Amino acid sequence: MSLCRKVQELIPLYILRDCDNDEASKVREHLQGCNVCREYFQYVTQLYRSFEATEEVSVPEIGPEIVYNVNMRIDRFQRKRRVIAATIPSFALVFIALVVSIFLIQNVGDRASSSVSNMEFMQSVGLLGEVTDEAIYEALTNTSSVISDDLANTVDLKKEYLLYEFQNFPEIDISTILSIMSEDEFENFVGVLYASSL
């Protein structure tokens, strides 16, 4: 930075006595021999005089008005915040309900698209309507051909159901039972049946 530039940067501070002694003496020395900076010094001096001469801003007595208006805005702001705070739980509940519904709809849809129709599935596990003898027989005899991966877990359910119903349906054909379980399983099954009948 050239000396003139540095001095011109210091001049506004020098006049306001906002620079240190070293800087002040640097400015004084430089001004004695530099017309350009002396001219700049005059400009800044005139500018400051003009600042001082500018009419004073008379601040109107608006204190109470400002207090009132600010308080009104604060009240409005706090009311709005309270309303938002009160609404958030409702929105959250609606959102949760929405998510749960979407989940349920999707789940039912998946089941419906499996190889067994929804109705057959419900009937086969006894969830839809009254379970008739025919329905149970139908479910048991159809199982081996229609069991898919999705329904693998229903076999256990059927076994349990069968265990319960076997006592009331002694006429169910053993081959039907064998169609959904291996011989080992069948032996276990008979063991359980026997134990439970004791």
Add this chain to the structure above:
Amino acid sequence: MKDKEVLRQEFNRVILENYKMIYHLFFRMLKDHDEAKDLTQDTFFKAYKKYNSFRHESSVSTWLYRIAVNTGINYLKRKKYITERTKGEDTVANAGTDPGVPVEFDYTALTNAISKLSPRQQSVVILRVYQNLPFRQIANIVGGTENAAKVNFSHAIKNLRSILRGVKK
């Protein structure tokens, strides 16, 4: 946390004690009573929202000045943006090669020239010249070091010269 009512009463006292200096600052910046009043209210509203977390690390007035200067700078930027959109580029007379130095500057010329400075330089000039604040406090208000505030001020004074040459008497 203070009781809401106590806090509100305390803050109302802060408003009454400081509104004049904030209004004064905005009036110097904007030269308009209504705008100065609105921005003064904005400043206190913003200050109230932060009042609970104010740690008193600086004085309340410095803290309020800081909020006011930021509010003012943002307002000026927005206003300048709108003006430029509606009226086109603001043409500031360039100094060119004119070496003349005006003998004196009238109030209107001076305030117009200040309004053409960058918002930060405007703030520094107003805080130093009209609010008579020391550079240390100005640095606290506008951010940065004391030296940076001084350099900012010197550059603003230099820029004012170029601007005033275009509007000299």
